[in-house]
Amino acid sequence: MNLEGKFAVVTGGGSGIGLAITKTMRAAGSDVLIVGRNEARLNAARGDDSGIRLGCGIAGIERQRRACTASPRSLRRQTRGDSIHVLEVLPPIVETELTKDFGGPKIGPEVVGAAVVKALVHNRSELRIGRAKFLSTMSRIAPNGIFSLINRAAEKRSLDR
């Protein structure tokens, strides 16, 4: 897989899924800008790799979950005509610090990294992995139903803790 000459921006590239994507993209030859709030973590992720540059945190990125599905589409519209490719990634549960207390099946972050590079090489704009394909289809057919399902699961998880 060759991404030589490309420049990627990976938000949250200092840890978890973002770090795995950063590593795979570097291995494929792309330069990468990683964005986060914790400078020490970003520096550790970069190490001595001059192909990785650091960016600062984006305020309020967590503010609206629903914006997560709207923003790739609007970003794509806003950058139409520029040589910018926006890839929206929806994975199932991935083994990271964030999910260390979650039960059930998980995939490794390196699986997401490899899938991202493959999707970019094939010029895809959306990437759904494994069980996330079902959620994505359902969220188009019945968006309110799927949000209440996710909220119920999140509430149950916080009660179980």
Ligand SMILES: NC(=O)c1ccc[n+]([C@@H]2O[C@H](COP(=O)([O-])OP(=O)(O)OC[C@H]3O[C@@H](n4cnc5c(N)ncnc54)[C@H](OP(=O)(O)O)[C@@H]3O)[C@@H](O)[C@H]2O)c1
């Ligand atoms: N793990 C899963 O199973 C899973 C599944 C589906 C979707 N996701 C989503 O995928 C993303 C990454 O998940 P992860 O498991 O890799 O978690 P993670 O390791 O906690 O990664 C979150 C990253 O986002 C960065 N970040 C948080 N707030 C930010 C802000 N305001 N500006 C810039 N960067 C910010 C954090 O860096 P700093 O602390 O340095 O800011 C961190 O590197 C999350 O949005 C998560 O909801 C995860």
